[in-house]
Amino acid sequence: MTDNDPPSNRASRSTLQKVADTLLGRHEPAAHPATKSRVAERSPALAEIRRSEVPLPARLQAGTLQLVGLEYIREVLGDDWDQRRDVIHRIVEGIFKRYLEPTDAYYRIDDERFLVLFTRLPTHQAEVKAEAIAREAQRAIIGEIPSGHDVTVKSRVAEVDRSMLMQKIATLDDLLAYVETGMPVEEADNVLLFDEAGLSAQERAGATPLTGTGPDLTDLDQSMASLFQRKSVAAYLKECSARFYPIFNARRREFTAFQVCVLHDGNDASLDDDPFAPDPEELRLHLDRYALLSAALGLQRMVGNSVKGLIVIPVHYEILVTAKTRNVYLQRLHEIPAGLYKYLAFSIIGTPAGTPTGRISDLLSYLQPLSNKQSLRIPPDPKLVDLYGSAGVHAFSTTCGPAEIPLRKRAETLALFAQRVRSYQMESALFDIRDKDMLEIGMAAGFTLLMGPAVAETTDGPVPLAELRKDHLSGVARI
Secondary structure, three states: OOOOOOHHHHHOOOHHHHHHHHHOOOOOOOOOOOOOOOOOOOOOOOOOOOOOOOOOOOEEEOOEEEEEEOHHHHHHHHHHHHHHHHHHHHHHHHHHHHHOOOOOEEEEOOOOEEEEEEOOOOHHHHHHHHHHHHHHHHHHHHOOOOOOOOOOEEEEOEEEEHHHHHHHOOOHHHHHHHHHOOOOHHHOOOEEEEOOOOOEHHHHOOOOOOOOOOOOHHHHOOOHHHHHOOOOHHHHHHOEEEEEEEEEEOOOOEEEEEEEEEEEOOEEHHHOOOOOOOOHHHHHHHHHHHHHHHHHHHHHHHHHOOOOOEEEEEEEHHHHHOHHHHHHHHHHHHHOOHHHHHHEEEEEEOOOOOOOHHHHHHHHHHHHHHOOEEEEEOOOOHHHHHHHOOOOOOEEEEEOOOOOOOHHHHHHHHHHHHHHHHHOOOEEEEEOOOOHHHHHHHHHHOOOEEOOOOOOOOEOOOOOHHHOOOHHHOOOOOO
16 A cells, blocks of 8 residues: 555555554655555454563553565565565565564565564663664565665664553554554653654753663763673573473373473574574573473472473584583483473484484483483474484484475475474474464374464473363374
8 A cells, every 4th residue: 555545545554554654754645546556455463462581660661663565575576576475475474583572573564564662771772773673584585785775774762660551552553553643742751752763852852861771970980891892691590481381292182392492582592693692502501401401390390289291402513522521411301300300301403413313312311211201303304304214212312494495395394304203203392382383293294292372381390281272282292
């Protein structure tokens, strides 16, 4: 929909499209002849506000809205745009999910525009992050970006009191409407509105601008190295939390296990690219120990509540292959009563390509006395199943693959992988299932074990497996 559309079309535009037009500085023009829009009419995608486990501060930037445009990508692709549109949207949304915090959200307004809500960043940081997201999307789709073709980024900010946000705003639609009204500050003491130039209502009226504390004379002589120091392992782990992903057994039509997942600021800690993180090798050992201790605590709760099931503990290959780190890692397990090992399982992750089968068998010899089952997480390559089929693992696990790969291609690859695993009479596990399409693909391919947000949300510990909701699996899993 464009500004040249007739009034009848303008009136039918969604609230989000009107917000987008305001962010871009578009206004109602005088009557012009109607022109054909080059943007196909598509319903806006429904947004989901993901709650953060970290308590929100008393005041926060609750409306830093960034509008990201894909116009240049469409111009470059030309006639290929319509054919590749769905793949492009999946790529962009996948990048959003990697970059956004749990409290952030995004809307796809139409084919070319995404509206992103940053709840914790000030204006300039939100703009930088939005530009980084858009540039990565453009590089992933069409390669490097020529100068002069930067992405479209506009912003509008509202600082909202936390109590008002929690009590009066229930959805992102409400928040967008609230920001877009331009309500004067005098009418609501808990709201501070800004324009696109970053000026508040008081500053536009000539009042003293509200600015943060800047450097003083002492700061000017300080070394900037102190501003960019790496975190200690202890400080990093304090920002982590452990969650338990329920695992659905498609053969038995019920949940039978949990896998420990260590999160850092709401994201998988094993994939964290925090520039201030400590030494990666040292951190990896402590994250694996963090997961093991979380599993032990969960095991105590599980046994105390008479819950029957397995707890799967992920551990990196490089932690087990070095004698020193292996001994440190496994030491705590010897403190657990041997009778409880039947409730534990291990998943070896991060195995380098070309690792000999004998090396995997050697690592299993350390884990088998301390656990019930052991699995190996590998890419969905049937040749790797043949390579490690005789290593002695009970199961092979893999992930759904990058979102930019077409669904049909992923379905074919996963089906061949699961079929090869079945030929060795082993269990196959598919993790990171985030939507119904991948759930259906996993079921159709014949995977035994399924895990991910589309299967069941994480819990803070092992809960009675019979109480886990599985009605959404009806029809897909034929339960």
